[in-house]
């Protein structure tokens with residue numbers, strides 16, 4: 001009986017020790033995961049993205065001001081431009097990623113209605129009157145702004 005009791009005590013000690021080891025092991029794994037998740041979060045933190053609403057101002061070259069825009073599904077990137085009055089605008093629109101009604105772009109004040117093709121679509125017009133003008137998709141739900149100065 002005494003022998004059995006001794007064995008039992010030893011067994012209990014063994015369990016206690018190993019439970020402690022397991023507990024520390026689990027704590028270590030949890031801590032490691034927490035560190036990895038935190039590091040991943042830091043690595044994947046979004047860069048200070050330039051807001052697409054920031055107006056893009058073109059460089060005037062050979063008497064033409066060229067602006068570039070891409071249709072990304074249901075957004076225009078960028079969605080705002082500032083152009084100079086009296087200078088022809090060459091508006092290059094990448095229509096590769098159009099989605100549904102963004103496949104058509106309308107710019108009523110300049111009498112523009114264009115069905116966009118994949119790749120670059122060149123739209124040309126000359127703004128004459130300073131102001132803010134809105135271009136939009138075929139259903140007038142996705143919009144962008146052209147500021148003429």
Ligand SMILES: [Cu+2]
Pocket residue numbers: 101102137138139140141142
């Ligand atoms: Cu639309």
